[in-house]
Amino acid sequence: MxxxxxxxxxxxxxxxxxxxTGNGVVRPSYSxxxxxxxxxxxxxFTDAGLNATVDGVxxxxxxxxxxxxxLVLGSHSDTQPRGGWLDGALGVIYALEVARALAEDSTTxxxxxxVAAWVDEEGTYTSCLGSRSFVDDLPGEVLAHANDDxxxxxxxxxxxxxxxxxxxxxxxxxxxxxxxxHIEQGPYLEEAGDLIGVVTSIVGIRSTQVEFTGEQxxxxxxxxxxxxxxxxxxxxxxxxxxxxxxxIAGPTTVWTxxxxxxxxxxxxxxxxxxxxxxxxxxxxDDRLATLETVVSEIAAEVAAATGVMVLATRERDPILPCHxxxxxxxxxxxxxxxxxxxxxxxxxxxxxxxxxxxxxxxPCAMMFIPSxxxxxxxxxxxxxxxxxxxxxxxxxxxAASILHAARSSTTPIAPRANPPGHSG
Amino acid sequence: MxxxxxxxxxxxxxxxxxxxTGNGVVRPSYSxxxxxxxxxxxxxFTDAGLNATVDGVxxxxxxxxxxxxxLVLGSHSDTQPRGGWLDGALGVIYALEVARALAEDSTTxxxxxxVAAWVDEEGTYTSCLGSRSFVDDLPGEVLAHANDDxxxxxxxxxxxxxxxxxxxxxxxxxxxxxxxxHIEQGPYLEEAGDLIGVVTSIVGIRSTQVEFTGEQxxxxxxxxxxxxxxxxxxxxxxxxxxxxxxxIAGPTTVWTxxxxxxxxxxxxxxxxxxxxxxxxxxxxDDRLATLETVVSEIAAEVAAATGVMVLATRERDPILPCHxxxxxxxxxxxxxxxxxxxxxxxxxxxxxxxxxxxxxxxPCAMMFIPSxxxxxxxxxxxxxxxxxxxxxxxxxxxAASILHAARSSTTPIAPRANPPGHSG
Numbered sequence: 001m002x003x004x005x006x007x008x009x010x011x012x013x014x015x016x017x018x019x020x021t022g023n024g025v026v027r028p029s030y031s032x033x034x035x036x037x038x039x040x041x042x043x044x045f046t047d048a049g050l051n052a053t054v055d056g057v058x059x060x061x062x063x064x065x066x067x068x069x070x071l072v073l074g075s076h077s078d079t080q081p082r083g084g085w086l087d088g089a090l091g092v093i094y095a096l097e098v099a100r101a102l103a104e105d106s107t108t109x110x111x112x113x114x115v116a117a118w119v120d121e122e123g124t125y126t127s128c129l130g131s132r133s134f135v136d137d138l139p140g141e142v143l144a145h146a147n148d149d150x151x152x153x154x155x156x157x158x159x160x161x162x163x164x165x166x167x168x169x170x171x172x173x174x175x176x177x178x179x180x181x182h183i184e185q186g187p188y189l190e191e192a193g194d195l196i197g198v199v200t201s202i203v204g205i206r207s208t209q210v211e212f213t214g215e216q217x218x219x220x221x222x223x224x225x226x227x228x229x230x231x232x233x234x235x236x237x238x239x240x241x242x243x244x245x246x247x248i249a250g251p252t253t254v255w256t257x258x259x260x261x262x263x264x265x266x267x268x269x270x271x272x273x274x275x276x277x278x279x280x281x282x283x284x285d286d287r288l289a290t291l292e293t294v295v296s297e298i299a300a301e302v303a304a305a306t307g308v309m310v311l312a313t314r315e316r317d318p319i320l321p322c323h324x325x326x327x328x329x330x331x332x333x334x335x336x337x338x339x340x341x342x343x344x345x346x347x348x349x350x351x352x353x354x355x356x357x358x359x360x361x362x363p364c365a366m367m368f369i370p371s372x373x374x375x376x377x378x379x380x381x382x383x384x385x386x387x388x389x390x391x392x393x394x395x396x397x398x399a400a401s402i403l404h405a406a407r408s409s410t411t412p413i414a415p416r417a418n419p420p421g422h423s424g
Numbered sequence: 425m426x427x428x429x430x431x432x433x434x435x436x437x438x439x440x441x442x443x444x445t446g447n448g449v450v451r452p453s454y455s456x457x458x459x460x461x462x463x464x465x466x467x468x469f470t471d472a473g474l475n476a477t478v479d480g481v482x483x484x485x486x487x488x489x490x491x492x493x494x495l496v497l498g499s500h501s502d503t504q505p506r507g508g509w510l511d512g513a514l515g516v517i518y519a520l521e522v523a524r525a526l527a528e529d530s531t532t533x534x535x536x537x538x539v540a541a542w543v544d545e546e547g548t549y550t551s552c553l554g555s556r557s558f559v560d561d562l563p564g565e566v567l568a569h570a571n572d573d574x575x576x577x578x579x580x581x582x583x584x585x586x587x588x589x590x591x592x593x594x595x596x597x598x599x600x601x602x603x604x605x606h607i608e609q610g611p612y613l614e615e616a617g618d619l620i621g622v623v624t625s626i627v628g629i630r631s632t633q634v635e636f637t638g639e640q641x642x643x644x645x646x647x648x649x650x651x652x653x654x655x656x657x658x659x660x661x662x663x664x665x666x667x668x669x670x671x672i673a674g675p676t677t678v679w680t681x682x683x684x685x686x687x688x689x690x691x692x693x694x695x696x697x698x699x700x701x702x703x704x705x706x707x708x709d710d711r712l713a714t715l716e717t718v719v720s721e722i723a724a725e726v727a728a729a730t731g732v733m734v735l736a737t738r739e740r741d742p743i744l745p746c747h748x749x750x751x752x753x754x755x756x757x758x759x760x761x762x763x764x765x766x767x768x769x770x771x772x773x774x775x776x777x778x779x780x781x782x783x784x785x786x787p788c789a790m791m792f793i794p795s796x797x798x799x800x801x802x803x804x805x806x807x808x809x810x811x812x813x814x815x816x817x818x819x820x821x822x823a824a825s826i827l828h829a830a831r832s833s834t835t836p837i838a839p840r841a842n843p844p845g846h847s848g
Binding site: 218281 | 656775801
């Protein structure tokens with residue numbers, strides 16, 4: 001496939017203008033700049049020959065005039081409160097450019113590529129709102145979620161004039177899968193000198209809250225051997241956690257204690273209570289289960305060692321690892337090997353993306369390009385122009401290849417509902 | 425000396441009624457109940473033959489009609505926000521009862537015992553306010569200190585009608601020293617089965633703030649080996665601190681991390697900054713200096729081990745250990761051995777008291793009685809009645825013995841100003 005580099009980069013830069021702040025972008029869902037960007041995208045999708053709307057949840061959805069089997073390509077066009085310019089935007093413009101490239105090539109002009117710019121993947125109101133709408137999983141409690149200003153999704157949709165618009169949802173008779181490109185947001189590709197990452201899985205996330213209940217007391221008059229210091233227990237827990245997790249971690253396991261508090265939190269008072277939040281991510285749910293068990297083991301050890309009560313409570317709704325479609329992955333690895341031989345790798349995604357939602361209903365694939373310095377969710381987020389262009393070319397080849405296979409196949413790829421690993 | 429147990433306990437219970445809440449007392453400085461209690465104390469001091477006033481800072485001070493050499497006996501009558509009934513009150517009523525007992529005994533009726541009920545030892549406005557007034561160390565910035573409601577000392581004194589009252593201050597031609605009895609507020613006496621603690625020193629307190637500056641980052645996409653997690657460094661610091669301090673602690677060294685925070689404190693963000701407050705107490709200032717050095721050493725070790733910047737900053741104004749007068753201590757140990765042979769001990773005070781201020785100008789001694797369960801600063805604070813009575817008898821004997829020695833001596837005990845250990 002032949003993509004047009006100037007058109008691709010031009011559209012990316014034009015989209016960046018909506019909410020540009022320094023080198024970054026401030027374009028939270030349903031803000032004025034977000035809605036202006038969506039209207040611009042709708043027009044760009046229309047210019048590409050797609051039947052495009054801003055739908056009843058704010059998704060920009062462009063349907064190819066061609067009949068299926070169709071692929072949906074896309075990403076989200078909202079940003080973090082202080083976001084980078086490529087997070088989300090790259091995948092949206094890639095999708096648009098791939099649709100244009102296939103339409104312009106005589107061998108693929110009949111292929112159907114529908115293009116999406118999802119709303120609120122970043123969770124200004126609620127994470128992956130647009131993709132949840134697309135798979136028609138929008139219960140009332142999701143629409144009641146509010147942003148930091150207290151505005152609910154329902155109120156935001158009324159404010160931006162979408163309260164009565166219809167919603168674009170997946171069509172299992174037409175859609176055979178969903179593809180998304182994204183910046184890596186991590187350092188692996190750049191460090192390895194690779195240009196393409198073919199995503200194997202999106203990692204699962206589990207969290208355990210660990211509470212320590214000791215005895216609050218006077219920091220002067222209480223001898224060391226009479227103390228049951230909740231803080232001491234928490235510190236001991238944290239150090240043991242690092243030792244034990246290091247020993248059993250997989251190559252991409254990560255874990256973090258991002259929250260830790262002492263109560264009452266005064267210099268002259270022995271903490272009677274402490275609480276820490278342990279979060280751990282891995283593409284392998286079995287490993288996550290092992291890590292979770294280890295957290296409880298360490299909690300019990302620390303309780304025994306310190307005399308402090310330790311209560312480990314797992315989060316009610318962990319995010320399960322979500323696996324990319326093996327057949328789709330082969331099309332991507334073949335396309336990558338053809339374009340950048342030996343300079344690609346298969347890898348998990350350590351961050352969450354809309355395919356976590358969509359893969360519960362449709363086969364999905366994801367592709368990464370390198371992030372400079374691994375930086376993301378920051379104004380400094382960037383990728384090399386040459387890498388951006390190369391990534392789009394690989395994406396176009398993979399999409400064409402998948403659609404070619406689907407059209408040749410006598411048995412169309414079956415959509416799947418509630419595969420193993422579905423958390424709902 | 426013969427003390428009157430019923431009178432002693434009756435006065436203690438009457439004082440408890442001012443602000444009694446459950447088994448505890450809520451009688452913060454300059455509250456209505458505090459001022460009512462002070463007026464009652466002034467009357468009780470007067471009934472005992474003392475020339476008593478509520479002075480210009482709120483201290484109740486009763487001067488014996490006898491000529492010097494005179495001892496000042498006392499403690500504070502204000503309480504913690506949710507205080508116990510004996511903290512402070514015990515020492516005030518002991519002082520009153522000792523003054524009465526000596527006045528009633530033919531062998532001591534000429535001895536001079538002045539009695540004090542200091543204000544705001546607990547620091548509702550500013551710690552040891554009353555004793556600072558007594559030693560005439562009340563700079564304007566101290567009087568500008570405010571309580572949690574924003575009322576300054578000056579405003580409180582105007583409110584309670586003391587703005588124009590004179591202040592009772594020490595008279596170095598008359599006062600040869602200060603004695604204070606207190607509940608232990610710790611478990612040592614009870615655990616050892618001892619009834620009297622003769623205080624050797626009031627422990628010094630040093631604090632070090634330890635700041636950890638790493639790199640804030642995404643808790644999913646940042647590999648473990650690329651992290652500079654400020655929280656990990658803080659946890660490691662805390663555990664090493666415990667190991668190292670345990671190895672070099674003296675018999676009464678205590679240390680506490682009572683405050684610890686992670687920034688930004690979100691489950692999905694690697695902490696870029698953390699800060700912990702380390703407080704350590706010991707009667708030996710050399711040991712405190714050693715501990716302070718060890719804190720800095722551990723900080724450097726953790727920085728080297730984790731790649732996180734660690735900055736240890738010592739508190740500007742540490743509280744130096746304050747030593748009780750050796751001669752006075754001998755009078756107390758002799759009195760204790762006579763009354764409760766073998767059931768007393770010498771021990772440091774792990775909590776702060778007004779003698780920290782007064783000992784900079786006058787020789788001081790302190791005496792403890794057992795606290796049930798070591799509990800203090802709590803409604804549950806209590807001591808056995810028999811222990812309360814016995815403690816007062818020992819105090820009376822020691823006071824009589826000191827005054828007897830002073831009156832017999834051709835060279836009166838010299839008051840001291842700015843002895844070694846003065847922090848001002």
